[in-house]
Amino acid sequence: MSTSVLAAGTVGNPVANIAIFALFVAVTMVVVIRASRNNSTASDYFTGGRGFSGPQNGIAIAGDYLSAASFLGIAGAIAVYGYDGFLYSIGFLVAWLVALLLVAEMLRNTGKFTMADVLSFRLRERPVRTAAALSTLTVSLFYLLAQMAGAGGLVALLLDIDSRAGQSLVIAVVGVLMIVYVLVGGMKGTTWVQIIKAVLLITGAAVMTVIVLAKFSFDISGLLGSAQEMISGSTNEIVANRDVLAPGAQYGGSETSKLNFLSLGLALVLGTAGLPHVLMRFYTVPTAREARRSVVWAIALIGAFYLFTLVLGYGAAAIVGPDRILAAAGGQNSAAPLLAFELGGVLLLGIISAVAFATILAVVAGLTITASASFAHDIYASVLKRGKADEQAQVRVSRITAVVIGVLAIGLGILANGQNIAFLVALAFAVAAAANLPTIVYSLFWKRFNTTGALWSMYGGLISTIVLIVFSPAVSGNKTAMLPNLDFDWFPLSNPGIVSIPLAFVLGIAGTLLGGGRPEDPEKAVEMEVRSLTGVGAEKAVAH
């Protein structure tokens, strides 16, 4: 087995990569099985018994949030485009202030299992829950699909599997493992997978960062200079002309691409606090104060991680060079793995590869439990059974849903393998920002907000975002689109947030005013306000 960098693009030793990944699966499986012993109630299954501490949950949030896209994607974007990749990570980080200041604690105080619990607290339950569940399922599915499709490319790069059938098999293995984690472990098991993965990912990135900095005698300016030198020396003229130390290499071209970037920035900063799988994590802690501590830990870890990726990205440009990165299987996504191989040989590459796989596994598990909880708790129990389904039935329905979602994810992941659907993650953020965040903020802070406003805002945000993306250049009309042979891209931006997010905020106000301009249940509104700020009557941790 070759352990050198092959011209064809694979690196390292696939057997070592698989062995380290198998070790990760074995360890996490033991932890999941041990953690699931006490999974008896619905609260255990959906929220891990609300027994995680703030720091534990903060680490798990980081594990949930730092997807393969943000690890491989951002490091790769910085290595090839420079500064514009860094701009991405800033949006992902600053977004957490919205969660910290406006959402986390009040959500913990008023909700039970899902985002819809908070939204429907003082509004008409069935229509609002239906809308919230639809947007939860949409966001989760887009996000899930992007992760699963990304797994195919990762397989090609790290395991040296080129055949479609081989890649499909690995996607299926990832999907089956994820289903097992969710079925056996519930939220508790999923959380532990995320904690272990976050520790490995952040430690791995930190170690690589120190090695890179040491190579440049801790001279950041020197590192940046070498990165620019390698870029300028690229044999590809377009790459060689880039100034990677300043913005504009990726988005600076036309007015449209500048506007596109602005739109993306808006979706990133407002989307995080509306992502259902992020919101659900706030229910795994016993109190609002612990929810606050979780966000603080998450901000510290995620911030540190993005600073590491900045060094790793420029480090990959300086040490590996853009030509080798772009020639590798997986293109710019291979920047971090190639750098790991360059710095620490087969072992470090194996660890980083295993962590990248673990990342996909942990993120899809988090998405699956969120989507299946929303279906069971919001659609099945509240809408179909009109509140008459007991919690055991909800857990049962949720488990079945998790299997369905898992199978769906495997199928769609295999179909989407190799497709250009990277825009789906940005789309998930745009839907979360447009369909969820306005209603969350209004229902927590605006007394007059009512059901009409919520429905206008949620459906308006959801539909406008999806319609605009369907008619955008991301889907049709050019070579890099999802459907390159068709042409119906009348909307110029591939990031619809700049239109759909303000629209959803305005629709929330317009709907509320047209719907009478006052809450339909003043008593509930008062109760929600008192509960959200004081924690009276908040769901308790399960004591075992």
Next chain:
Amino acid sequence: MTTDLDRTPTPRVPGAEEFARAQASPEFQDLRNRLRRFVFPMTALFLVWYLAYVLLGAYAHDFMATRLFGNINVGLVLGLAQFLTTFAITAAYVRFANRELDPRAAALRADLEGARA
């Protein structure tokens, strides 16, 4: 098992009238105003600062590319400043919430959950 013998029994959940009375109380209004006076301006501040940064990144390439020392330019410094302000706002909020919000919320909660009708 979910019995918890060594914990206090589950507190009672107050009725609608008690919630209304609590919400109207000066203590609650004080807590609410303190929270809003902190989070609304702070949210406006970091959103404006972030949008200003993104606008500079999209439309002011030359300014962002201005070298300050070595290869470190304005863009890099402003980007790192975004990290710093995010950490600083987080720290400020935690300090504020621990000192100003938590004791007041705890007192109101104890009142409501302890009150006998």
